[in-house]
Amino acid sequence: MTEPAEVLDCRGQRCPLPVINLARRLPELPVGAVVRVLADDPAAAVDIPAWCRMRGQEFVAAHPHQGPAYDVRRAG
Template structure:
């Protein structure tokens, strides 16, 4: 992941579409613009859903990488 580490990792492994996006959206509502959240998923559709959600909601997807047990996303909250 990035050299600038987020404050927390949100582990959403075991949840299927659309729950990873919905739970990420809810968690980010409590964050200030510019704060970062690392999201860990096991749902294969998250690779499509999370980037699309970031683009549509004004958040910045900083990194997306495959992990042994799924995928890791680093998201920066937009304004």
């Protein structure tokens, strides 16, 4: 498992804020970097993978017992 280059703590934020924060931060990181998004809004489990598909980014993994947390790798 790849350790994240950065952790975005979006706990307590409601949809769509976790995705907005991810969208703002990811372009600032190098290609291949992994961001872990901590998001306790149940919608994040659907929204973050969907955003990755729409934006051509790689959804790496969900960690339901760690925040919950979602790992996204910058594809380009």
